[in-house]
Amino acid sequence: MSLGIEHYLILSAILFSIGLYGALAKRNAVAILMCIEIMLNAVNIAMVAFSRYLVPGVVVLTGHVFAIFIMTVAAAEAVVGLAIIIAIYRSRQSVDVEQMDLMKW
């Protein structure tokens, strides 16, 4: 059985769901950020798979360019997210998202 786009898309869906489950069900804010990175990587796999299998024998580079931009935004997001987590840790001595209720009314 030769590889097709379905294999990569199903792998991407499984990874995305694992990341989604972790992002929803974890209490540690750093663990949630890690799960978000897994989700972004899953989307990147789908992008690159589409760019490989749209035209037979040719790699269409638009998907690669999109993946590069997703990586850029993911890096910026990780940096700002970790900075926020460390700032909250300094003021409240906790990274538990169930205790982060500063903006709850």
Place this chain on the structure above:
Amino acid sequence: MITEIAFWILALVVVSAALAVVLLRDIFRAALLLVLCFFTIAGIYITLNADFLAAVQVLIYVGAIGILLIFAVMLTRDIQQGNPFNRINGPALLLAFLIMVTIISVVAVTDWPVIAEVPQQGVGVPVDESTTGYIAEALFNKEGGFVLPFEIASVLLLAALIGAVVLVRRKDEE
């Protein structure tokens, strides 16, 4: 044939590493397995003829984001024992499972279209060539390409840099 064997091994490793990231009790081991997951995804890019993206994946995710996450784990490690689940563990598992089943069934029943030629000039590369130079062409070609998004991305990175510095600066140092 080698590509297929490589894909199955890499897929197995990446899914088990991602599951371990979610399920492990020790968050430091979870961070290390996340780095393994990123590294394996670079291998998956290689099976998709994306050599430049595989290198970028190793540089940015394994090199930068992995180290950053390990730093954050170490800075905040002592205050919380383990890596527990919260109160909505059951509904979250159900929701993620439903979304996975939905996506997989849609992927399975869709007849993915294949077109005969590249829809736009200058974005196609034969599979046996390196993509690196062609990605530069696709980003900065004469028709404009992705020049504006590229510049906006650099502004975004600068904003993230300044934002991170401002957020973690101690207030009493002013």
